[in-house]
Amino acid sequence: xxxxxxxxxxxxxxxxxxxxxxxxxxxxxxxxxxxxxxxxxxxxxxxxxxxxxxxxxxxxxxxxxxxxxxxxxxxxxxxxxxxxxxxxxxxxxxxxxxxxxxxxxxxxxxxxxxxxxxxxxxxxxxxxxxxxxxxxxxxxxxxxxxxxxxxxxxxxxxxxxxxxxxxxxxxxxxxxxxxxxxxxxxxxxxxxxxxxxx
Numbered sequence: 466x467x468x469x470x471x472x473x474x475x476x477x478x479x480x481x482x483x484x485x486x487x488x489x490x491x492x493x494x495x496x497x498x499x500x501x502x503x504x505x506x507x508x509x510x511x512x513x514x515x516x517x518x519x520x521x522x523x524x525x526x527x528x529x530x531x532x533x534x535x536x537x538x539x540x541x542x543x544x545x546x547x548x549x550x551x552x553x554x555x556x557x558x559x560x561x562x563x564x565x566x567x568x569x570x571x572x573x574x575x576x577x578x579x580x581x582x583x584x585x586x587x588x589x590x591x592x593x594x595x596x597x598x599x600x601x602x603x604x605x606x607x608x609x610x611x612x613x614x615x616x617x618x619x620x621x622x623x624x625x626x627x628x629x630x631x632x633x634x635x636x637x638x639x640x641x642x643x644x645x646x647x648x649x650x651x652x653x654x655x656x657x658x659x660x661x662x663x
Contacts, residue, residue, distance in 0.1 A: 511578035515587070516645045518568045519638050522590055525568075526635035528561040529597060533628035536604075540621050548612040555605050558627060562601055565594045586641040593634035600626045 532554045539550050572579075572587045579587065604623035608615060 511575045512580055512583065514575060515572060515579050515583045516641075518572050519583075519586060519590075519641045519645070522565050522568050523635055523638040523642055525561045525565045526593070526631050526638060529558050529631035530628060530635055532557045532561070533624060533631055536624045537628060540615060540624050548608060548615060551608055551615060552605075555601060555608070558597075558601050559605070562594065562597045565590070566598065569594050582644070583641070586638065589637050590634065593630060593637065596630045597627065597634070600630065 536551060536554045536558075539554065569587070569590055572590065576584055576587055600623050604620065604627065607620050607623060611617060611620065614620075
């Protein structure tokens with residue numbers, strides 16, 4: 466299974482487009498389809514869409530962290546039968562990373578319409594997803610060639626990197642998700658106070 470995501474090339478090119486949500490099949494194909502803005506594009510709430518994507522990416526990063534943690538325990542065990550278990554965990558990680566890649570593709574497409582703080586979050590996500598994709602692919606390639614020696618430091622490093630990078634990405638995106646929640650609470654409180662003062 467190919468886990469490298471065409472994030473850097475395809476998604477950055479799509480960053481100039483502003484359009485309603487791309488279909489899931491387009492993201493799954495590894496392409497960011499750029500379309501011309503429509504009348505609906507000018508009324509679309511891109512900030513809200515970005516916030517929803519951040520929450521989804523945080524969940525995906527938590528899944529990667531969970532499976533990477535399981536991989537770490539398998540590496541400690543390091544017997545020849547563990548490769549089947551490792552492949553299962555790596556496939557789960559690859560699925561979550563590909564899912565994040567699809568969401569990142571969409572975020573890159575709407576980046577221009579996002580708030581400045583959202584753009585910074587999108588940049589952090591792009592870096593994190595690219596690193597996760599690279600390490601997933603490297604771990605799988607190494608494992609396929611060295612099934613009997615998964616205890617080697619090289620494989621352990623890939624697994625440790627997957628855990629560390631997924632944790633970092635999850636924590637980074639969590640800050641954006643918390644900010645959105647606090648911002649909503651602030652607006653609701655202001656609205657409530659303005660309503661009572663009338």
